[in-house]
Amino acid sequence: MREERNTGAAANIALLIKRAVEGDADSFGRLYDMHVDRVYRHVYYRVGNVPDAEDLTQQVFLKAWQAMDKYKKTSSPFLAWLMRIGHNLVIDFYRSKKDKAYLDYEVAAPDLDSSPERVAEAKLDQQQLRRAILQLHGDQQQVILMRFIEDFSYTEIASSLGKSEGTIRVILHRALAKLRHIMEEETT
């Protein structure tokens, strides 16, 4: 996870978390400032529209504030913990939706790495891919999003989901195989 790899930033975040757990609203506000963009992007990718992404992002931070005393008992990075809250909220959101229109929302096309080889390697249709990712269930979807969209390490994903790194690699393998299957079905 890019942000928290920086030791100084991580120490600062740790201090803010400690204060927020003690009930310091200002520290929690600063944590909000630091993480709101990442949480929003994560949620937006999954719901595909601005009003729902805004609403759910707001709920993530409210839930996080209400559960701050529980955070100190987990060992996952703060952002991963927020993502986990977001993941659960998005699942509830899906359950409340009868239609699947969110699958068809267009999310901005990727800005591909300029390396020609990378471009050639990564040429699958992003909309099709997003639709397929959103059809994955539970941990499979979460692992794919955390690794590829949010750039968390396997260690961070493992601590966030309460599983071993080996299990995360197994989930990743199954998720990619499932994505392949979904995409092949869509094209045939």
Next chain:
Amino acid sequence: MGKKEDILALCIEDIRSGRSSLAECLERYPSMRQHLEPLLRIALSIQEPPDIKPSNAFRVRARVHLVEQIHATRNVKQTWYPGWLKIAALVVAIVLAASALGTGTAYAAQDSLPGDTLYHVKLGVEQVRRVLNTGDTARVKLELAFAGVRLEEMEALANEAPDRIGTVTSRYERNIAMAIERTEYVGNGGASASVSEEAALTMSRHLCVLDGIEDNVPETAREAIRHAKEIAIGGQIEALRILTRENPLRAAEINLDTLQNRLYRAKVNAERNEAAEVEIALRQFEELRRFGEEISQTAKGLGYNTAAVDELNAHATSAQLEVLGDIYGKVSEETKGAVEKALEVSVEGHGQAVEGLRERGALGDIPEEPALPEEVPEKVKERILKPEPKGSGPGRH
């Protein structure tokens, strides 16, 4: 490493980090090639979507809402605290303030900047002043004043230590969020209108000051200044949302002044051939123009006669189009698309204002279709005036 799951994960990491190419990875595990290749192709195709960020208006609004919720929970939790404890805390704060102000330290700290030894004293004195100013109106004024101090700090750091501007921008954001939060508490009526108007006008002034700072900072500091400008715009929108409840016409006037100012900013940048800056200013214009429509809709929902607001918006279109025409004539082909988008937004806003006026039979001499500037080619004009019907896309980003 033998398990297929481990090999797949290793290959993904090697390719993503640039240590290997896809072909090299597949050559390393020839017996697994058929299995690995399609999975790797999918994995490498998943790219994080760029430029998906919440709007600054949302950032500020959500922060304000969050702080409100926190205070609401806290009020419930703290009702059992005895009154004497609060009074004691106030007395301690007063003693601290008096002693700090009595020594020359607080005075000397006034001009300190992030990184200076005395800067924490400066922030500490601000905190004491917060404790001493408990009224909502006083707190709004105080936070706006502190936000003004942050701008002075940005200006001072611009050339001395541009790498420290980012921390000041974060503090500026908090000052603005706290000012908005307290503006919400002021309540309804004349006091609320006056405080929210003052907050909106202050942020409009901040925007002009930040333009000036942006022109004089090294490239490394520009991003932080741009961020501060987005915060000022987001804060102004929130202040105007509050003002709209009491005085939508005044809210619309202030919004129009700011969006016109963004257009002039785009024009100045076009004259300097700064394409990226032109596009940023045009995006800000679009955000504010759309917000103008929201003012009208909110006012209508509250039962106000919105004819004056719609008339103001409709009359403003010709001035906007004129400046956009100037910009169009000055920018390169690559940037013309951004100007066309701004033209579309302006025309769309005009259409909505006209519709509102027509409903009330108050259209008067306002043209139903605005005259687009002559710098714009005919086929572009046609497209702007008769846009394709919109789909259900994800919204603006």
